[in-house]
Structure formats: C-alpha cells, structure tokens
Amino acid sequence: xxxxxxxxxxxxxxxxxxxxxxxxxxxxxxxxxxxxxxxxxxxxxxxxxxxxxxxxxxxxxxxxxxxxxxxxxxxxxxxxxxxxxxxxxxxxxxxxxxxxxxxxxxxxxxxxxxxxxxxxxxxxxxxxxxxxxxxxxxxxxxxxxxxxxxxxxxxxxxxxxxxxxxxxxxxxxxxxxxxxxxxxxxxxxxxxxxxxxxxxxxxxxxxxxxxxxxxxxxxxxxxxxxxxxxxxxxxxxxxxxxxxxxxxxxxxxxxxxxxxxxxxxxxxxxxxxxxxxxxxxxxxxxxxxxxxxxxxxxxxxxxxxxxxxxxxxxxxxxxxxxxxxxxxxxxxxxxxxxxxxxxxxxxxxxxxxxxxxxxxxxxxxxxxxxxxxxxxxxxxxxxxxxxxxxxxxxxxxxxxxxxxxxxxxxxxxxxxxxxxxxxxxxxxxxxxxxxxxxxxxxxxxx
Amino acid sequence: xxxxxxxxxxxxxxxxxxxxxxxxxxxxxxxxxxxxxxxxxxxxxxxxxxxxxxxxxxxxxxxxxxxxxxxxxxxxxxxxxxxxxxxxxxxxxxxxxxxxxxxxxxxxxxxxxxxxxxxxxxxxxxxxxxxxxxxxxxxxxxxxxxxxxxxxxxxxxxxxxxxxxxxxxxxxxxxxxxxxxxxxxxxxxxxxxxxxxxxxxxxxxxxxxxxxxxxxxxxxxxxxxxxxxxxxxxxxxxxxxxxxxxxxxxxxxxxxxxxxxxxxxxxxxxxxxxxxxxxxxxxxxxxxxxxxxxxxxxxxxxxxxxxxxxxxxxxxxxxxxxxxxxxxxxxxxxxxxxxxx
Numbered sequence: 001x002x003x004x005x006x007x008x009x010x011x012x013x014x015x016x017x018x019x020x021x022x023x024x025x026x027x028x029x030x031x032x033x034x035x036x037x038x039x040x041x042x043x044x045x046x047x048x049x050x051x052x053x054x055x056x057x058x059x060x061x062x063x064x065x066x067x068x069x070x071x072x073x074x075x076x077x078x079x080x081x082x083x084x085x086x087x088x089x090x091x092x093x094x095x096x097x098x099x100x101x102x103x104x105x106x107x108x109x110x111x112x113x114x115x116x117x118x119x120x121x122x123x124x125x126x127x128x129x130x131x132x133x134x135x136x137x138x139x140x141x142x143x144x145x146x147x148x149x150x151x152x153x154x155x156x157x158x159x160x161x162x163x164x165x166x167x168x169x170x171x172x173x174x175x176x177x178x179x180x181x182x183x184x185x186x187x188x189x190x191x192x193x194x195x196x197x198x199x200x201x202x203x204x205x206x207x208x209x210x211x212x213x214x215x216x217x218x219x220x221x222x223x224x225x226x227x228x229x230x231x232x233x234x235x236x237x238x239x240x241x242x243x244x245x246x247x248x249x250x251x252x253x254x255x256x257x258x259x260x261x262x263x264x265x266x267x268x269x270x271x272x273x274x275x276x277x278x279x280x281x282x283x284x285x286x287x288x289x290x291x292x293x294x295x296x297x298x299x300x301x302x303x304x305x306x307x308x309x310x311x312x313x314x315x316x317x318x319x320x321x322x323x324x325x326x327x328x329x330x331x332x333x334x335x336x337x338x339x340x341x342x343x344x345x346x347x348x349x350x351x352x353x354x355x356x357x358x359x360x361x362x363x364x365x366x367x368x369x370x371x372x373x374x375x376x377x378x379x380x381x382x383x384x385x386x387x388x389x390x391x392x393x394x395x396x397x398x399x400x401x402x403x404x405x406x407x408x409x410x411x412x413x414x415x416x417x418x419x420x421x422x423x424x425x426x427x428x429x430x431x432x433x434x435x436x437x438x439x440x441x442x443x444x445x446x
Numbered sequence: 447x448x449x450x451x452x453x454x455x456x457x458x459x460x461x462x463x464x465x466x467x468x469x470x471x472x473x474x475x476x477x478x479x480x481x482x483x484x485x486x487x488x489x490x491x492x493x494x495x496x497x498x499x500x501x502x503x504x505x506x507x508x509x510x511x512x513x514x515x516x517x518x519x520x521x522x523x524x525x526x527x528x529x530x531x532x533x534x535x536x537x538x539x540x541x542x543x544x545x546x547x548x549x550x551x552x553x554x555x556x557x558x559x560x561x562x563x564x565x566x567x568x569x570x571x572x573x574x575x576x577x578x579x580x581x582x583x584x585x586x587x588x589x590x591x592x593x594x595x596x597x598x599x600x601x602x603x604x605x606x607x608x609x610x611x612x613x614x615x616x617x618x619x620x621x622x623x624x625x626x627x628x629x630x631x632x633x634x635x636x637x638x639x640x641x642x643x644x645x646x647x648x649x650x651x652x653x654x655x656x657x658x659x660x661x662x663x664x665x666x667x668x669x670x671x672x673x674x675x676x677x678x679x680x681x682x683x684x685x686x687x688x689x690x691x692x693x694x695x696x697x698x699x700x701x702x703x704x705x706x707x708x709x710x711x712x713x714x715x716x717x718x719x720x721x722x723x724x725x726x727x728x729x730x731x732x733x734x735x736x737x738x739x740x741x742x743x744x745x746x747x748x749x750x751x752x753x754x755x756x757x758x759x760x761x762x763x764x765x766x767x768x769x770x771x772x773x774x775x776x777x778x779x780x781x782x783x784x785x786x787x
Binding site for chain 2: 056059060062063064066067068069070071073074075077078081082084085086087088089090092093095096097098099100102103104106107108109110111113114115118130155163164166167168169401402403405406409412413416419420423427430431434
C-alpha cells in the first residue's frame with residue numbers, strides 16, 4: 001500500500017473506532033438527563049436506578065472515548081500534517097472551543113461520579129446536564145471542522161498555497177456547518193436511545209419477575225419515544241444535508257446517486273451498484289423525478305451528473321452503496337420505532353400483552369444498526385469528498401504525511417483497538433453481572 | 447510585544463502548566479504503584495488524588511496540541527512529520543493507561559493491573575514527552591529537499607536524550623512527592639506526609655544534578671542554546687534561590703503546632719523555581735521552535751485567527767473558572783473526601 005492509502009486506512013480505523021464511543025458518549029448522557037428529570041418529577045425510583053446504571057456504562061465507555069479521542073486529535077497532525085497546516089490558519093477556532101467543551105465534560109463527569117454522595121440532588125442534575133452539554137458541544141464543534149472540509153469558506157488562497165484574507169468565524173459557520181453538525185448531534189441521540197432500547201428489549205426476552213419486567217418496560221418505552229423523535233428529526237435534517245450537497249458539492253450527490261448525465265426531472269436510484277464499465281446504476285430501483293424533487297423541492301430542478309466534472313475529481317463509485325445503506329438504515333429504524341410504539345400503545349398498555357419475540361429481537365438489533373448507519377454516513381461523507389481533503393483546495397495526497405513508517409504503527413493501533421474493544425465488553429458484562437437490577441432495587445428499598 | 451511573541455508566551459505558559467500538572471499526575475501514578483497496600487496509606491492518597499483529576503490533566507495535553515496547531519501551524523507540520531513514531535507511542539501508552547484508570551473503578555479485579563500500568567506508563571510517557579526538547583534544539587532532524595525526518599538512531603544513541611529524560615523523571619518524582627506531601631498533610635495523614643517528604647529530600651538535589659549534567663553534555667548542534675542561556679543567567683539564579691527556599695522549608699516548623707516542614711510553601715516555591723527556569727529557557731530558545739529550520743515568525747498562524755483564538759481563550763477560561771473552582775473545592779479541599787479512610 002502506498003503511504004496515502006495507508007494513512008487513510010489508519011486514520012479511518014482510528015476514527016471509526018472512536019465514533020462508536022463518541023456517539024454513545026453523546027447519546028447516553030441525554031438519556032441520563034431525561035431519566036433524572038422524570039425521576040425528580042414523578043418520584044419513581046426506577047428512573048433513578050436507570051440513571052445510575054447508565055452512568056456506570058457511560059463511565060466505562062468514556063474510558064475508551066477519551067483516549068481514542070485524544071488519539072484521533074493528535075493523529076490529525078501526525079498523519080495529515082499538510083492538512084493541519086491549513087487548519088491551523090483557518091479553522092482552529094472550533095478545535096479550540098471544543099477543548100473547553102471537553103473540559104466542561106471532564107470536570108462535571110468527575111464531580112458526578114466521584115462526588116455524587118456529597119452533593120445535593122439538584123446539583124447532581126446540574127452536573128449531568130453539563131456533562132451532556134459538553135459532550136454534544138464537542139460533537140458539534142468537531143463536526144464544524146469536517147463540514148468546513150466539505151464546504152471550505154472564510155479564506156483565500158494564492159496559487160503557491162499562501163493563505164490570506166482569513167475570517168475564522170466565516171470558516172466556522174461555513175455553508176454546511178449548521179445542517180451537518182445538527183445531523184451529527186441528532187443521530188448520536190438517536191443511536192444512544194436505540195442502544196438503550198436494545199438492552200431493554202434483550203432483557204425482556206427472558207422471563208423475569210414482574211417488578212423487573214416493569215422496570216425494563218419503562219426503559220424501553222422511554223428510549224423508544226426518544227428514538228422515534230430523533231429518527232424523525234434526523235431524517236428531516238438528512239434531507240436538508242442532501243440539499244446542501246446539491247448546492248455545494250454536486251459531484252458528491254451525483255456519485256451518491258450514480259447519476260452521470262446532467263438532467264432535469266432526475267430519477268432517484270435506490271439500491272443496486274454503480275457499474276464502472278457501463279457507467280450506470282445496475283439492479284437499482286429508479287423513482288422518476290424524485291432526485292430533482294429531493295435536491296431542491298421542484299421536479300424540474302437540474303441535477304448535475306458526473307460527466308459535468310473532470311474524471312480525476314470523481315468520488316469513488318461505492319459511495320452510492322454507502323449512501324443507500326445510511327439512508328436505508330435510518331428509514332428502517334424510523335419505521336421500527338413507530339411500529340414498536342404503536343404496538344406498545346394498542347397491545348401492551350391497553351391489553352397487557354407482552355411484546356412478541358420477533359419485535360423484541362428486531363429492537364435488540366436496532367442499537368447496533370443505528371451505529372452502523374452512523375459509520376456508513378461518515379465513510380460516505382469522507383470518501384465522497386475524495387480526491388479532496390479540503391474540497392477543491394487540497395488533495396488527500398498533498399495532505400498526507402511523507403513519513404513512511406506507518407505500517408508497523410497501524411498494526412500496533414489495530415491491536416490496541418481490538419484489546420480495548422474486548423476489555424470494554426468484558427468489563428461491562430462483569431460489572432452488570434455482579435450488580436443486577438434486582439440488587440439496585442433492594443438497595444433502594446433498604 | 448509582537449503577535450508571534452505573545453503567541454509563544456501563551457504556548458510556554460500552557461506547556462509550563464501542563465508540565466507541572468502532568469508531573470504530579472504521572473508521578474502520582476508511579477507512587478500509587480510503589481506504595482500499593484503500604485501501611486502509611488501513601489498509595490491510597492496518591493490514588494485518591496488521581497481518580498478524579500487524571501481526565502482533566504489529559505484534556506490539558508490535548509489543549510497543548512490544539513493550541514500549538516492554532517498558533518503555529520507550520521510548527522505542527524514539522525513536528526507532526528518528524529514526531530510520528532515517538533508521539534504514536536505516547537498515544538498508545540496514554541490510551542492503555544486511561545482505559546485502565548476507568549476500568550479499575552468499575553471492576554475491582556483490574557485494580558492491581560491498573561496500578562502497574564499506570565505506574566510504569568507514569569515513567570515512560572514523560573520520558574517520551576521530554577524528548578521533544580533535545581529534538582527542538584537541533585541536530586536530530588534530517589532535511590532532504592521538502593521532506594524532514596527524525597534521525598532516530600542518532601537520537602537514541604545521544605547522551606543528551608538520556609540526560610533530559612533523567613532530568614524530566616527526577617523533576618516529575620520531586621514535584622509529585624512535594625504535591626502528595628502537601629495533599630497528605632491536608633488529609634491529616636502524617637505518616638504518609640513523612641514518607642513523601644523524605645522522598646522529596648532525596649530527590650531535590652538529584653534534580654539539580656541532572657539539570658547540571660544536561661547542560662554540560664549538550665550536543666554541539668545545541669551550542670547556540672548555551673550561548674543564549676548565558677544571557678539569561680539572572681533567571682536561573684532566581685530559580686536557584688527559589689529552590690533553596692523550597693528545600694529549606696521542608697524543615698521549617700509548622701505554624702503553632704508540632705510537626706516539621708511547610709509542604710504548601712515548599713510546593714509553591716518549587717513551582718516558582720521551575721517557572722523562573724522556564725522563563726530563562728524559553729527566552730534563550732527564541733526565536734526558534736525547531737533549530738535551525740523553524741522560527742516562531744515562519745510558523746505563525748494567520749493574524750485574524752490568532753486574535754479570535756485569544757478572545758476565545760479569555761471567554762472560555764472565564765466560563766470554565768467556576769467549574770474549576772467547584773472541582774478544587776470538592777477534591778482538593780473537602781475534608782469529607784480527603785479524610786476518609
């Protein structure tokens with residue numbers, strides 16, 4: 001592998017690993033805040049138990065989220081020194097503000113975990129609120145840098161690479177910042193909610209004492225409500241992001257849809273794959289006019305095809321599949337949450353029936369699926385920008401390190417990520433096996 | 447003061463703050479390993495400090511990197527290229543250490559492993575971190591046209607590197623002993639206090655010796671630095687005075703009570719000692735970030751970015767200040783936390 005490909009594989013792996021923990025690190029605190037609030041409003045202790053147990057899981061996940069985030073942050077300079085040189089001049093602001101969000105999260109996480117017993121109740125809620133705020137702010141700020149890579153703004157560049165006329169706030173609030181960062185935050189909430197739903201559904205699969213069943217049902221209902229809301233909002237915001245693509249990164253949208261000819265009344269291709277020989281989407285379902293309508297709300301919108309652009313700047317064709325997977329998973333989960341909540345309303349709540357096995361099993365899968373959707377989305381966003389690291393400013397080859405020692409380091413970090421994954425699973429299962437819900441309930445009664 | 451000098455001043459301030467907190471953090475990890483199950487509770491005290499604070503210290507390390515990229519992007523380019531291997535090793539060790547710190551809190555069975563990992567990485571990580579100083583002084587980077595690379599074998603066989611590491615490690619252990627001595631005193635654990643105090647008594651002179659040898663055996667490529675350092679004598683003399691005050695205060699009687707030493711005073715005077723020496727070193731290092739290829743003027747960011755960063759630092763610190771205050775009250779002052787068994 002040449003150095004650029006190796007650097008991409010290396011960094012992609014680090015990021016893909018970090019995203020799992022970072023996403024849950026944003027999603028779980030929201031669930032904890034909601035549980036704490038319900039507990040304080042309703043006085044139902046089950047929600048206090050939920051908050052406590054999710055905090056435990058969150059703390060363990062944070063043990064990986066923090067170091068993996070540190071790794072990604074520093075690896076940016078190690079693997080992409082050319083990129084970071086421009087970043088430093090133009091878009092270092094959100095990075096720097098992110099550090100403050102990170103401090104906020106770290107300070108109040110320590111306070112919430114290590115000083116909970118010395119704090120009044122309202123202050124516990126404030127602490128966990130700041131943890132959640134710091135987490136989501138970090139996500140939004142770090143996404144700001146990525147959105148700037150897709151739609152760079154706030155500077156001018158001379159042919160020799162000199163950067164001038166920098167306006168850091170314009171770079172920060174670049175055209176795709178609001179829509180994409182919002183999408184990142186909302187899908188993290190969606191994934192956090194589905195992750196909780198997965199666990200609750202899994203617990204409901206086995207026969208349990210009525211008291212515990214009621215506890216898990218509450219958790220499932222609460223998480224599904226959040227999941228449904230967030231899935232819906234993320235679908236709307238995803239749609240908005242696609243419109244931004246249409247305006248600012250037309251080749252990405254063309255590649256996502258396998259569209260070669262520029263046209264009005266452009267069709268939407270669902271499924272299939274882009275055949276590089278014939279340059280068309282094969283085995284897909286075409287919905288006439290739909291792409292034009294999605295791109296700008298009118299059927300006669302002209303959507304640019306790939307032939308409009310020089311061949312060497314075409315994104316790879318596989319992004320069509322990634323795009324379909326991301327959108328497909330999002331739609332599927334939206335439907336699943338709606339069906340499950342409808343079932344709950346009509347059968348579980350009114351007639352006291354249990355959830356059927358097939359529905360519970362589907363819900364068990366929802367958390368991992370949601371996470372996969374996020375991973376596909378990131379790979380789509382970054383591969384779809386190729387060959388650029390900064391769209392139409394810097395190619396990935398220019399951004400990459402010239403250092404050739406990447407191979408061994410890549411292996412070393414692959415080992416590290418494998419080790420941390422295994423340990424996280426072991427620790428979580430060991431902890432929750434030793435401290436089952438029943439134990440927390442007893443403790444509360446005594 | 448020019449923008450570039452203001453930026454490097456901020457940078458040195460951050461580096462200084464991190465080197466103090468980092469020393470205490472990694473040192474506490476080391477002492478927690480050494481005094482695991484020690485009858486004086488010295489290990490438990492070190493760990494009690496470490497549990498809630500390591501995450502904040504880690505965040506500060508990320509702040510250093512981010513600030514450097516923002517203020518001196520070209521510097522990030524050079525150091526990012528040449529430091530790939532050492533920094534990757536730091537990241538690797540840091541990740542394992544952080545993960546085990548958290549894991550051991552959830553599952554008791556990981557305690558022992560955590561103490562060993564945190565203790566050993568508490569020596570290795572600072573050793574790797576301080577390697578950036580000899581590298582920045584020149585002689586270890588090969589330039590071939592556009593590409594720069596680290597002369598790893600030259601670095602590894604150079605006595606300068608090891609003397610720096612020695613200086614870094616003795617300083618780390620000295621500072622953390624002093625801090626933990628003070629922490630033990632506040633926690634009313636007089637036995638643990640005496641233990642850390644005696645460590646400090648041993649380590650203090652060693653740090654001076656290590657510093658002296660580091661300067662004596664400096665590489666020929668760094669002779670420019672020695673010349674510059676001679677112009678900054680006054681800072682080092684003041685620093686030495688601060689050291690003697692700090693060291694002597696280890697024997698001063700406690701106010702109005704029996705007991706020996708004033709650990710809070712010792713700690714503050716020692717921080718002052720390192721601060722003064724850092725000013726001298728920092729001034730002598732100007733205008734270079736990496737000698738002789740990179741000065742602060744070439745590496746400097748876009749001026750507009752610099753000003754918005756400065757404003758955000760002020761705003762951010764103002765917003766966070768109450769958070770830090772509450773944190774300090776809860777973990778470094780609250781008797782309910784400190785004086786538990």
